[in-house]
Amino acid sequence: xxxxxxxxxxxxxxxxxxxFGGLTTLVNWGGYWLLADLFHVPYLWATAxxxxxxxxxxxxxxxxxxxxxxxxxxxxxxxxxxxFFGCRAFSFVLDLVCMRVGVGMLLINDKVMKLLSxxxxxxxxxxxxxxxxxxxxxxxxxx
Numbered sequence: 001x002x003x004x005x006x007x008x009x010x011x012x013x014x015x016x017x018x019x020f021g022g023l024t025t026l027v028n029w030g031g032y033w034l035l036a037d038l039f040h041v042p043y044l045w046a047t048a049x050x051x052x053x054x055x056x057x058x059x060x061x062x063x064x065x066x067x068x069x070x071x072x073x074x075x076x077x078x079x080x081x082x083x084f085f086g087c088r089a090f091s092f093v094l095d096l097v098c099m100r101v102g103v104g105m106l107l108i109n110d111k112v113m114k115l116l117s118x119x120x121x122x123x124x125x126x127x128x129x130x131x132x133x134x135x136x137x138x139x140x141x142x143x
Contacts, residue, residue: 013066017126020061028054051092059084067134080133087128091121 008015031050035041041049059081063069071080095117102113 013130014126016066017062017129020058020066021122023061024054024058027057055085055088058088062129062134067129069134083133084129087125087133091124091128094124095121 028050031053032046035046035049036043062084063071063080069080071077098117098120099110099113102108102116103110108116
């Protein structure tokens with residue numbers, strides 16, 4: 001049991017990122033389903049609203065539990081939010097480019113390409129969140 005506990009704490013950030021990423025996907029899909037199928041919101045609006053809800057959910061969960069952000073006050077938190085949403089906008093465009101190139105130009109099956117694109121986006125989002133958004137303060141890093 002101690003071995004598993006040590007392994008969890010060694011990879012805690014990555015494990016929590018994957019866990020909350022799964023929940024973020026559920027928020028996106030669930031939100032879309034509720035809006036499109038239950039409330040008959042047009043699909044593009046349902047997509048946009050579900051995407052916004054899932055990105056907000058991702059920000060909160062990543063900030064609190066995954067990266068344990070220490071940013072306090074309006075300025076630092078606002079800066080963190082701008083970086084997070086900016087990075088997510090970049091990964092949104094990256095997803096579209098991957099699909100356009102993979103499906104439209106290389107003629108890869110759209111489901112296969114969507115899976116590959118999602119893997120790329122998840123990796124990019126993790127790196128961006130760790131390096132640019134929820135970076136540790138200079139005094140914590142010993143600088």
